[in-house]
Amino acid sequence: MLSDIEIAQKANLAPIEQIAQKLGLFQEDVEPYGKYKAKVSLPESTSNDMGKLILVTSINPTPAGEGKTTVSIGLADGLNQIHKKAVLALREPSLGPVMGLKGGATGGGYSQVLPMEDINLHFTGDIHAITAANNALSALIDNHIHQGNELEIDPQQIIWKRSLDINDRALRHTVVGLGNKAQGVPHEEGFDISVASEIMAILCLANDLADLKTRLAKIVIGYTYQNKPVTVHDLQVEGALALLLKEAIKPNLVQTMEQTPAFIHGGPFANIAHGCNSVAATKTALQLGDYTVTEAGFGADLGAEKFLDIKVPSLDKAPDAIVMVATIRALKMHGGLTTEQLANEDLSALKKGFANLKKHINNMQNYGLPVVVAINEFALDQENELLYLQELCQEISVTAVLSSAWENGGPGATELASTVVSTIEKNEANYKRLYQNQLPLEDKIKEVAQKIYGASDVVFEKKAKKQLKDFKTFGWDLLPICIAKTQYSLSDDASLLGVPQNFTLNVKEIQPKMGAGFLVVLTGNILTMPGLPKRPAALDMDVDDSGRVSGLF
């Protein structure tokens, strides 16, 4: 069997100018970055002529794998197979996981976006620009303190962290500014992976350069000795940060293996941030294509909820249909099986695990959105199981369609594509938000916890209780919320699969992300700087004398 990169290297790519032309882009709006990548100008803010939006999400992820990105790419290729003008809008991968675990984030098998080496490595430099802006801000904060500290920033209350786009556990807890007076003011510090930087979330929610700069100015970097918030605007550096991001904010255009246009742009975490590609890219795709396929991070409880409650208001366009990805294997794990038990047919485990899928379907329907289930086919799936899953879906009046896009590319997803199109053509989408921003902060958290996660109640720990008060004083309580929770369970306990009952959601801390425009609600120890595994993928990577890449999966 060929590896992903071997399949990718056999693909027939069109010059990126040709892809741009197919989309109807003007030449002056396209800046090629090499032969197969381009930056395109920011979308017109005035255009109301938008295509249909398809949001791909999934059940809670399990070690069995769901393949949301592969299904998204396959669906877009499938739509093109049935002669619809489809465009992809996806996240761009972080170097950290690429070097750490086996794999990039560009799909797999015969459903990939290309050139996968470039997209998985530095791509057009967006994440590097974010890292640079993030760390320029840190240097400017520490320099301000070192040079007299006019703003009276308390070094022990700096909440802005440095960042690097790498998995590096040794940078989680550090002390900087050691040495002597000339080396700055010592304080504790931590590095996040760059995609966890608030600047990534900002870049993904900003509609244009002006919006970007306004958001950057609002970032709260810490507090004074008098516990007053200090912002980027107080430091007068929003202009410099925006300058560092002026190219990064432009959407990147690439293509799938079947030459379907794909915008790959931005990639914030789906727990401490909202987990989907940029508003700029999605809007561009919507303006150029008849069908835009986009993806939300993790399961629908995290990714889709945030897409719908955080991104949609900024995008000003809701999905016309939801595609919910599930695999037989993963559902069986939600039904109680271990990875070792997955090979055998087990309809009762499947039925039990189906509850997880059903809960996510109901959640999406409560937003007023129609759902199609995509069953991502795996080699060992049993015919009986597939039929039974389709039956279970039918019982709740949802169509479940098999996708073999990983093995067959677009032709493996034409049935899925047709089903999605006919669903959209019924015009049933009637999006309504889960909560209004004016609701009290506690109530907004309860709304998500109870309605989406199925929690019986929410418990606020001491620190969070104080913050509920403080944030109200600062006038920060009217923002949408972004709950950081384990992706593996509907609850805040990663070990509870299926549909956990009678649990409380425990809120430890609330973090202001005033630039991104949401409050992060922490319900556990969310790792914002991953570590490398015992044998990092880096050990297998190579490039030969002619520039040919190996060891990227």
Place this chain on the structure above:
Amino acid sequence: MLSDIEIAQKANLAPIEQIAQKLGLFQEDVEPYGKYKAKVSLPESTSNDMGKLILVTSINPTPAGEGKTTVSIGLADGLNQIHKKAVLALREPSLGPVMGLKGGATGGGYSQVLPMEDINLHFTGDIHAITAANNALSALIDNHIHQGNELEIDPQQIIWKRSLDINDRALRHTVVGLGNKAQGVPHEEGFDISVASEIMAILCLANDLADLKTRLAKIVIGYTYQNKPVTVHDLQVEGALALLLKEAIKPNLVQTMEQTPAFIHGGPFANIAHGCNSVAATKTALQLGDYTVTEAGFGADLGAEKFLDIKVPSLDKAPDAIVMVATIRALKMHGGLTTEQLANEDLSALKKGFANLKKHINNMQNYGLPVVVAINEFALDQENELLYLQELCQEISVTAVLSSAWENGGPGATELASTVVSTIEKNEANYKRLYQNQLPLEDKIKEVAQKIYGASDVVFEKKAKKQLKDFKTFGWDLLPICIAKTQYSLSDDASLLGVPQNFTLNVKEIQPKMGAGFLVVLTGNILTMPGLPKRPAALDMDVDDSGRVSGLF
């Protein structure tokens, strides 16, 4: 008066494809990065057909400014004005100083390389790729130790430092790996600015991808508990690091304000590294142009010495002429004046300061290379002083030509260009290295100290003495040396201007840069992570809603 960026924004740029075509590059060797930048394929290693090489260097820099880059750009434009096919090969700027002090590194006035905003900001991402590779290596080292430490690396003897492309004094001395067992192994750590990373030096000396990978494999990252050196090859990650650098190693093509082709690629420090642009870029320029103008860092004692003893062997081509840049103002400072005293005519100070220029001229002549002096004109220069300086040069049989390229662009440097061409046409260059690599390490250091700096002797401090022995044991003593010394004086004492006499050079430490292929000889506290000033340039930078940049000088 217009600022540099205002002048730059009025320039008439040709599409980069057109510049590439003018050079005779094939379309398949050019990858555009936007409309006015491109990466070009690595040069053919087989081609022997090279043009003439002009190395621009200078007297020891003073606060009065010398303008080496401006003269280099002006000279290339001047050569084109007199119908010679000239190409530039220059260093690319680091973001650190751009955000910190007023100014980028793309020339000034009417002698600039463009697009200056892009070149000064992220450009084509080379330095970001170096940062990523540098820090991936750090993460892989710390992960190796954390995951069992098979190689028995002593955490207290890791000499590989992390890096960021920013001026950030708080990162000079840090402790990483704090927290608990899951957060890695605690150890002291420091961050260098990325351009001080050995990877930058490697990228600039490698002839191709194979050479790059071989050099990366040889990097010594630290020592075992038994004091044995540990290399990147021991960690098996040279392939991954080379992969991260596969695009960064390709030269970047841009243009001057007068559409002269310019390769801007690589930019290592000129003290702890060799201080000139990449071998790949210089070689490409030499293969495509009749005259290649390139620049060495700092004064000729540091930059040109390293160009001639470190870069030339890798490039396999020596300069055909040296252009030595001086200003009346700077020479008067070498003659004892303060910045406040520069406005008035002072021939005796000029004569006294001329000694510095003369010493550098003699040094270059001792390499067997002909020298032309370029007097970079400043508004307040006195006619008498200019004539007197030319006279002083004439007395030692060297032509000194005025350049007004800053004010007038290429037309202000045509006389300089003609003089350089006629000097080259006399065919007097007969390059010989200062020392052979086989010389004992102490003797190589003494050779540079005595012949180039004019030191009476070299004193090795205790640590350096031990290293002289150790390095011999490790077989490292046969490499060329790279002396890190203050750039402001021929001696290792920054306060001694002019031509210091009867001083000793004090060697504190020797650092192995086995990938770069040289030994760094430290003679003082060389800052490899700058700090930001009281009022960083970042505070004045901005980008408006349409993407127009301001505050870059």
